[in-house]
Amino acid sequence: MAPRKALFTFLAAAAARACAAGPAAAAPAQDASAPGAVPPCVSTEHYNDASGKVAWVWNACGNTQKARVVIGWGPDSDCFTIPPGTGAAYHYTFGNYGTTETC
Structure with a gap:
């Protein structure tokens, strides 16, 4: 039970410090373009x-x-040129999908 109490105390203190620091500035919205x-x-x-x-x-x-x-944690794809109404497949054996970005 002692580790739980220590964790609770730690989290409560961290929350109190965060509140005392005041509101954080909001991050600007990312432009889709x-x-x-x-x-x-x-x-x-x-x-x-x-x-x-x-x-x-x-x-x-x-x-x-x-x-x-x-x-x-794996190799990224090359840049695909994808016409409207079609798609492109990237096959990989290790790593995890992260995101799709323009190139």
Whole structure:
């Protein structure tokens, strides 16, 4: 029971310090058109299949998009040029899907 009480005391003290510090400044909202951010009409589905892992990037925009898949603890994809209404698949064997970004 002592470790629980110590943890509670630690968390309560940390909360008190955070409140005493005052409100933090809000982070500015990220612009969807900023470099690296894909537009909302580009989506990614990631899943496992028999050969490993797949990240499927779909372009539902009205124009061609360029995107790459970023893998945590693994190799990122090359830059895909994806025409409207189509998609591109990136197959990888290790790491975890991180995000999809413009390139």
